Amino acid sequence: MQFRTKRINLVAGVVGALTAATLGLSATPASAGGSGRSETAPKTVAAEVHCASFTWVAIGGGLYLHRPSTSANSGNFNCVVVRGDHNYAVLALQESLNACYTQSLKEDSDFGLLTEQAVKNAQTRINSIHGPVLSVDGRFGPITSSYFSFEMYRQDGSHTGFCV
Incomplete structure (x- = not known):
């Protein structure tokens, strides 16, 4: 049984080290009490994926x-919309900012x-409802999206003026 436990720990350590190496992070073995990332190692941030289109979400x-x-009807909402996007x-x-957050864009x-600025206004309003859950930074990413109210559309694509 002890051999099996050591083997599992070894495999977990190798997988962790390979993952860390792939991501450019410094790994600390779990048996050493570390969290898997050295406190002094440079932190790498994966490149942001920009939202390029939208998905029709049936409600x-x-x-x-x-x-x-990320793309038309992909269902992948793990992306950002930021200044400079078109x-x-x-x-x-x-x-949705106009319909749900009374912006005049x-x-x-x-x-x-x-x-x-309209995204910042929406983030401020969301924080006033839910507590300080968002950074008011004007970036529309996955976290802002999860709290955001979107305008409802009919099947023909026409606006309803109502939000959920």
Whole structure:
């Protein structure tokens, strides 16, 4: 039994070290009481994936949300929409900012200074409802998206003016 435990720990250590090496991190073996990352090692951040389009999310009754995603109808919401982006994800975001957060943005698919401020306004409002759950940084990422209210659309794509 002791051999099996050592073998499992060895395999776990090797997998952890390989994962850390792949990500460019310094690994501390679990048996040494470390958390898997050295406190002094440089932290690497994976490249951000920008939302390029939106996904139609069915909510029932022939109604849908346009939620920013990595590509059209991908269902992958692990992406960001930030200043400088110009695409359908920005348009979907601007429409919901106007309808759900009473912003007065030109819906032009261009994430500029005004859209960034509108996202900050929405983040501030979300924090006033849920507590300090978001950084008010004007970046629309997965965490902001999870608290965000989106405008509902009919099956033909027409706006309802209502939000969920």
